[in-house]
Amino acid sequence: MAGPSAADVRSVFSLPSTPGPSQPKAPPATERARKPEGMSRELYSLIGQSAPTLVAQLAKPRLKQKPNLGGGGRAKWEWRSFQNQVRSDGLRLSHWVKAGTPHDAEYPFAQYNVQNTTYTYTQDEYTKFLVDKDWTREETDYLFDLVRQYDQRFYIxxxxxxxxEGPQRSMEDLKDRYFSVCRKLVRNRPWSGDEGAKAQILSSYAFDKEREVMRKKYLESLESRTPNEIAEEEALFTELKRLEQNERRFKKERDELLRTLLGIESGLPDVQAEEEGITGTSQAESISAVSTKKTKKKVAAEPETPTSASASASYTTVSLAPPIPKKQSAKSAAYDALHCIHRTEVPQLTTATATKAAHQPVYLRSYKLPAPKSANAHKIAQVLGELSVSSSRLVMPTKDNCQKLEALLEAATALVETKKQVDKIDQEIRLAQERLGQGSADGDADADAEEDTMDVDEPIEEDGRAQSVASAKSGRSSRARRQSS
Incomplete structure (x- = not known):
């Protein structure tokens, strides 16, 4: 096992590491690049030190700096006595204030002591304007002193x-007396401002005693209701709503029935009378059919009234079309003619409510051209092609051109339908002629055979009718030959 090195000994004794003469001096290590803020560690490990310059824009936003309240250092506070200038009793209290605050500084919370306007009156004013048989001067003074003391808090x-030695007074009595005195003082004293401000002050002192008493009694009655009374009120409210809905429905049905039966004579709106030369019988049938349908659908069966008979005898047809448009003035008509304006009345619905499906939005006149049936479209296009007319597009889709094209399409459709019927009838005639020609040839042959057979056999009497056995046989044989052929 190797022993400790010189570097270990120097580190134990906290000696400076001085390299020996034989050891080469290590080059200084390069400072490691720091990961920019706002970039993840995985992304920085991929791109290395070649971070783009846009990384600075990805830095995390800093929170709002805390406000510096007073700068550096600690503030010194002093326990100091003060006096509220708003108080009239001269009471002195103490509180903490910052050192250096002037001793004669005004109390900062005195500005929030806002007093209501209090009115006082003289003996002369009381005698002229404020005398009341239910109130004495002393009791009125006592009331104003309490209102001033408790800052117009009338509950207190x-x-x-x-x-x-005074009568029992309710809060409504006190408020009525106080506000009435204030109104009389404002109304009878000289006023230097504008009348709007004076009216606003008078409205602020308005008080209706009877209404306030009634309101409180009503609230007390609501609070004292039993559960049965609450349920009964809810049932009555529901019944009232149902009756209102039935009333609206009955009125709507009555108006529709009157429009149908009486028409223009009913006096109801949205009814137009059109004069037509029709017979009384067809008129009666049309009106009776409409009235029968309405009656079966919405109301019970009723006996026929003489109104329907009188309506059927007249020559005026009832139409539920939109009302007759109002006549334009000469100036408006000239303006419309100059600017090529054609005014049309929007159709009105006879039902009470207009649904979204019944609404007709704005559209181009050329989009409402009638399209022919798909079965006859090719033939109609061929007919119009012979006239050099396009059925799908108009160069100038004016009102007259659209009407003419619509009439042309109707005529072409009628022509194609007529041609189809003519071809069908011609085919039936041709088949009938062929069938009749074949039948005549077979009939001649059968007639010869019957004559030969009838000459041989004798007739047999049966039930008063003469019938030949041979003729019956010949008839059956002729039918058999006809079927086989």
């Missing part, structure tokens, strides 16, 4: 109110 004032 009512609890401490004990005027000798």
């Amino acid at each position: 004032v009512a609890d401490r109110y004990e005027y000798p």
